[in-house]
Amino acid sequence: MLRTYPPKEDNDCIDLFEVSTAEEIESSYSAYLTDESRFGQGRAEKIFFPTTEAQVCRILKDMSDKHIPVTVSGGRTGICSGAAPLGGVVVNMERMNRILDIIYEPGKKWSIWVESGVRLSELHAQAEAKEFSLSEEKIAPFISDPATYFYPPDPTEETALIGSTVASNASGARSLYYGSTRDFVLSLKVALTNGEILKIERGEHSLSDDGMFYIIDSKGKEMAFAPPAYTTPEGKSTCGFFSRPNMDIIDLFIGSEGTLGIITAVRLTLVKKPALILAGLSFFQEESHAISFVLEAKANLTPLSLEYFDTNSLGLFRSQSKEKAMLELPQKANAAIFWEAPSEEENLECIYENWEKALIRHGSSMEDTWAGMEENDWLRLKGFRHNVPESINRIIAGKKAKTPDIHKVSTDMAVPDHHLVAMMDEYKAALQGSGLRYFIFGHIGDNHLHVNIIPDNETELKKAKGIVTSLAQKAISLGGVVSAEHGIGKLKHNLLMLQYGEEGIREMARVKKALDPNLILGRGNIIPLSILDGIL
Numbered sequence: 001m002l003r004t005y006p007p008k009e010d011n012d013c014i015d016l017f018e019v020s021t022a023e024e025i026e027s028s029y030s031a032y033l034t035d036e037s038r039f040g041q042g043r044a045e046k047i048f049f050p051t052t053e054a055q056v057c058r059i060l061k062d063m064s065d066k067h068i069p070v071t072v073s074g075g076r077t078g079i080c081s082g083a084a085p086l087g088g089v090v091v092n093m094e095r096m097n098r099i100l101d102i103i104y105e106p107g108k109k110w111s112i113w114v115e116s117g118v119r120l121s122e123l124h125a126q127a128e129a130k131e132f133s134l135s136e137e138k139i140a141p142f143i144s145d146p147a148t149y150f151y152p153p154d155p156t157e158e159t160a161l162i163g164s165t166v167a168s169n170a171s172g173a174r175s176l177y178y179g180s181t182r183d184f185v186l187s188l189k190v191a192l193t194n195g196e197i198l199k200i201e202r203g204e205h206s207l208s209d210d211g212m213f214y215i216i217d218s219k220g221k222e223m224a225f226a227p228p229a230y231t232t233p234e235g236k237s238t239c240g241f242f243s244r245p246n247m248d249i250i251d252l253f254i255g256s257e258g259t260l261g262i263i264t265a266v267r268l269t270l271v272k273k274p275a276l277i278l279a280g281l282s283f284f285q286e287e288s289h290a291i292s293f294v295l296e297a298k299a300n301l302t303p304l305s306l307e308y309f310d311t312n313s314l315g316l317f318r319s320q321s322k323e324k325a326m327l328e329l330p331q332k333a334n335a336a337i338f339w340e341a342p343s344e345e346e347n348l349e350c351i352y353e354n355w356e357k358a359l360i361r362h363g364s365s366m367e368d369t370w371a372g373m374e375e376n377d378w379l380r381l382k383g384f385r386h387n388v389p390e391s392i393n394r395i396i397a398g399k400k401a402k403t404p405d406i407h408k409v410s411t412d413m414a415v416p417d418h419h420l421v422a423m424m425d426e427y428k429a430a431l432q433g434s435g436l437r438y439f440i441f442g443h444i445g446d447n448h449l450h451v452n453i454i455p456d457n458e459t460e461l462k463k464a465k466g467i468v469t470s471l472a473q474k475a476i477s478l479g480g481v482v483s484a485e486h487g488i489g490k491l492k493h494n495l496l497m498l499q500y501g502e503e504g505i506r507e508m509a510r511v512k513k514a515l516d517p518n519l520i521l522g523r524g525n526i527i528p529l530s531i532l533d534g535i536l
């Protein structure tokens with residue numbers, strides 16, 4: 001049985017900063033009404049910037065009592081409009097950004113408590129430099145540990161905030177080896193709409209024998225609910241609420257996209273950094289060779305990451321390389337794989353040879369590879385990876401300026417290992433000859449590619465949406481998911497409906513109703529309003 005408790009009262013002199021006039025929101029804070037999906041502009045009457053847990057609790061209780069919608073946001077790098085409000089108020093967590101504690105547990109090693117608003121880039125940099133802003137007494141044992149530690153989840157956009165990456169179960173290139181954010185969350189503190197805090201430690205609260213979760217507030221009021229009856233597929237998933245037999249309640253909150261509570265603090269595992277990382281961007285003449293190389297790398301090598309770029313993605317890079325004075329790609333390259341391999345000084349040569357042999361077997365070589373081990377090489381290669389989605393977003397922003405209703409149509413589907421080739425064939429069959437401008441890139445190691453389509457007009461937009469629906473149906477039929485890392489937000493209800501059906505979504509709505517009885521939090525995220533308001 002879990003209990004919620006009132007937050008520790010903060011010092012009265014800590015004022016809650018809020019922006020509450022329409023003029024001020026429009027002139028200086030309009031960026032807080034949208035996210036990277038650039039899907040229309042949201043609406044809000046107020047934007048709160050809390051700095052303490054007690055402030056978050058007070059806002060939630062007050063808004064819940066008044067039935068005013070609350071949208072929680074972080075760095076607003078999400079691409080499914082989850083942080084964009086549909087009215088009511090916004091609670092932005094960027095000012096709740098302290099590092100709280102660092103803990104050593106024998107066997108489990110180091111973990112770190114951070115507030116929700118710590119930026120991912122700061123956590124990465126401070127862990128690497130062992131420079132957490134903590135008291136000398138707390139940080140000294142960490143500094144004296146000779147190993148270097150890091151926090152692996154890296155969803156490309158380093159301006160994301162930690163609490164939001166947990167709320168969206170973000171993952172990145174190295175999730176192939178390390179797993180997604182979920183795998184690093186040891187503890188959570190969540191503010192609920194009753195104005196109290198729920199503290200959850202992983203491993204302490206799984207389902208009761210009757211298949212229910214029970215939470216009791218400080219006044220003895222019970223919140224009881226069963227998780228949805230569907231089972232979240234194995235592998236990467238950000239398809240609505242997580243639900244598995246014997247699940248831990250902490251996993252319900254991870255990936256819940258601001259619909260169940262506001263995450264105020266998180267305890268995360270830090271892991272030992274590999275001594276060396278050999279990284280390469282290898283070019284292939286045939287896309288099929290790149291795919292067969294991936295299959296071999298997964299079977300026989302130990303990749304940290306395997307990222308794919310199709311011929312159109314390379315074309316995008318080529319079109320910019322001259323004007324931006326970037327390295328030119330080999331002329332015959334029609335596909336590329338970015339890969340990383342962990343190694344040590346002693347086995348570096350052996351690892352290099354193994355990757356080289358695999359490349360040669362699949363029509364590439366180290367000569368056809370931009371490889372390196374230095375931080376600068378890695379940053380350059382990472383920049384290449386980042387450049388593709390960013391360039392696509394820029395193109396679409398340009399089109400939107402002329403035709404506001406046009407938007408990018410993208411996929412985020414993943415399938416089980418043994419269906420990668422079938423899904424790749426499906427992408428090609430659907431897109432080649434469609435007349436649409438498209439790009440296929442991303443986390444091929446996790447069988448998780450992003451298809452991005454840039455439509456030119458309304459007719460192409462409709463066609464692109466139709467293709468995405470049929471691709472989603474295929475992914476589900478292969479045991480996969482319609483969203484593996486970007487989430488559902490306000491833009492992918494139709495795909496979630498294909499995944500779990502209306503009943504599955506109703507089951508999510510019932511969980512939400514138990515925790516947020518007035519249905520104020522994250523309205524429009526995951527659960528369509530037509531279903532959510534139907535259960536009131």
Ligand SMILES: Cc1cc2nc3c(=O)[nH]c(=O)nc-3n(C[C@H](O)[C@H](O)[C@H](O)COP(=O)(O)OP(=O)(O)OC[C@H]3O[C@@H](n4cnc5c(N)ncnc54)[C@H](O)[C@@H]3O)c2cc1C
Pocket residue numbers: 035036071072073074075076077078079081082083093116154155156157159160161162163164165166167168169170171172173257258259261262263264389390485486489522525
């Ligand atoms: C170029 C580019 C590349 C990207 N690549 C990846 C990638 O490889 N992998 C990946 O996973 N994502 C990727 N993303 C998406 C995005 O970076 C991640 O989803 C990230 O986790 C969002 O963090 P944020 O702070 O920007 O959250 P926001 O966009 O502000 O919010 C995201 C969601 O979390 C909810 N939320 C925010 N804070 C809280 C909180 N404290 N408590 C409860 N709910 C909260 C919001 O309501 C919203 O639904 C990419 C985005 C861009 C622009």
